[in-house]
Amino acid sequence: MIIPPHVLSAARQIDTAGYVYDLDILRSRLSQIEDALPLKRKHIHFATMANDHTNVLATIAETGHGVFVNSPLHLRLALSSGVAAKQTIYAASNMSGSEMRMCLNVGVHLVLDSAGQVASLDAIAPTNTPVGIRVNAGSAIEGPSLALEASYRFGLLADEVDAVQRSTRNLRITGVHCYFGTDILDPRTLLDGLDRLASIAVLLPDLEYVDGGGGFGIADDFDSPAFDLAAYGRGAAAIIARLEERLRRPVTLIVEPGRWLSAxxxxxxxxxxxxxxxxxxxxxxxxxxxxxxxxxxxxxxxxxxxxxxxxxxxxxxxxxxxxxxxxxxxxxxxxxxxxxxxxxxxxxxxxxxxxxxxxxxxxxxxxxxxxxxxxxxxxxxxxxxxxxxxxxxxx
The missing domain is CATH 2.40.37.10 (Lyase, Ornithine Decarboxylase; Chain A, domain 1)
Incomplete structure (x- = not known):
């Protein structure tokens, strides 16, 4: 285990207990993800629930990347740290009407979690408002591989998607999102989920992006294999290429690296x-x-x-x-x-x-x-x- 000398020097200033962060490592890891994804159209979004300190969020903003938030407080922190509204995704289950109005007024992108959320926002949104929907394409929360559970609390079921997108008057559903889990060490699990999500995305006539939510893993010891970022990048690029060929139009991949990025x-x-x-x-x-x-x-x-x-x-x-x-x-x-x-x-x-x-x-x-x-x-x-x-x- 190697602690950089400048980190140790700072740590010795701590009297009893505390955290030391090196934000150059955050910048480096953002660059690693960019380099590993051979795609023209890609966005990296950091989940603010992982670390909501304004110095971390300001570094995300400084490097031109986005955030994924699920509360008014984190939205306020992100915007006050310099993150652009257009680079912010807001998603929460059981979202209140006041939250939806706040997001519309601020101009962030909403990802909706249920048919009820879609109907509620559709009733108050301006015409042609772009939104995303969260879909249950499987999760790896309870095990190493994806399991499709109808009782999973996040997202629309796949067989609800077509009816929901046909029901909207003011909303354009431009993206799909799925939360596959957190700290996933095997890129094949995330790629399996991304492939499933892409197969659902073809139902959306206004599709612009696919968001393969779910965090890249960090091993609990230094002897275990690291997350294979290059393998994920190659696999994700191939899935998006097949989706673009099928739809005959460009599609953006949104990546949420989770704990891998900031741990x-x-x-x-x-x-x-x-x-x-x-x-x-x-x-x-x-x-x-x-x-x-x-x-x-x-x-x-x-x-x-x-x-x-x-x-x-x-x-x-x-x-x-x-x-x-x-x-x-x-x-x-x-x-x-x-x-x-x-x-x-x-x-x-x-x-x-x-x-x-x-x-x-x-x-x-x-x-x-x-x-x-x-x-x-x-x-x-x-x-x-x-x-x-x-x-x-x-x-």
């Missing part, structure tokens, strides 16, 4: 303040809590982050697995379970990798902990806040 840009650091040897493990207590680094709180059975003791590489490995425990009375306050680490000592700085996605954005008030420090390296220039302009447009 590696961040690290969480915490100081060891107590050590308890036990018969089957070593408990390393840190000056931080799982509510400040919360993927383990929300996904205790599967969330893992590679971790290491900074400056501990020359020590012998501990004879027992190390459990990193938080500074609360919550019985499940674990930041790492069964980690292979050197013997921890009071004062050690522990680094948790892949902390740039679904960490700070999942923080909770549970246990009453303060927000940890956050240090951003290579951040874009400060931008003039646009919140007032957003508020005026949204009314």
């Amino acid at each position: 590696p840009i961040g690290w969480f650091f915490a100081r060891v303040i107590d050590v308890k040897p036990r018969a089957d493990r070593i408990l390393a207590g840190v000056a931080a809590s799982v509510v400040q680094f919360p993927r383990m709180l929300l996904h205790p059975e599967k969330a893992r982050h590679p971790c290491e003791i900074v400056d501990g590489r020359h020590r012998l490995p501990a004879a027992l697995p190390v459990w990193v425990t938080g500074n609360s009375t919550y019985s499940r306050d674990f930041l790492a379970r069964g980690a292979a680490l050197p013997n921890p000592k009071v004062g050690d700085l522990i680094a948790f990798h892949n902390a740039g996605a679904y960490c700070r954005s999942m923080r909770t008030r549970f246990l009453g902990k303060e927000d940890p420090e956050e240090l951003f390296l290579h951040a874009p220039d400060e931008r003039r806040p646009l919140v007032d302009a957003f508020a005026n447009a949204a009314q």
Whole structure:
């Protein structure tokens, strides 16, 4: 595990616990996706729920890419960070009428989740308003491959699409979207979903784009194979080419890289303040809590982050697995379970990798902990806040 020297230098400034982000890594990963997709028409959209800090969103805006949001707060943060309305996709299940009006007023692109949403927006939208629809083409949430579940809570069923598009008066359905799942490591799973989605998309006479939503995976350890970005790019380009040939018109691919894009840009650091040897493990207590680094709180059975003791590489490995425990009375306050680490000592700085996605954005008030420090390296220039302009447009 290698932490860049400039990241470590910043981390040593942290008193007890906090995040360090290198936004040049975000820029680099955006470029990698662009290079891996041999398509003329492609858009990259970052899911703001992965990391909603304005420095991250401003970097997305600075590089000319878009965002995918599902709440008024995240929409406000994105626009105030410089993301263009035309580069913003808004999608949420059970969307209220006030949300729909807000999106129409601001000028972002809506993706609708049900026949009811389509009917509600059609009743208030100006003539010829372009929208997308979310379709249930299968999900990999419960397993490694796509399963088509009629009870899946997201999207229209495939056999509803034709009737829905024929029912609209003011809307033009220009795109299809599907949420296949998150942290998917096998590109074949996402390509299977994209192919299924393309077969549904041909039902739409105004089709302009296909959005293969669902995140590229990040392995929980550094020994597992990485997501094969090149294989995904080749496969996606072939699927879009076949769709264009069938429709005899151009189609844009929208990519939502999910955790792959921002997880590696961040690290969480915490100081060891107590050590308890036990018969089957070593408990390393840190000056931080799982509510400040919360993927383990929300996904205790599967969330893992590679971790290491900074400056501990020359020590012998501990004879027992190390459990990193938080500074609360919550019985499940674990930041790492069964980690292979050197013997921890009071004062050690522990680094948790892949902390740039679904960490700070999942923080909770549970246990009453303060927000940890956050240090951003290579951040874009400060931008003039646009919140007032957003508020005026949204009314």
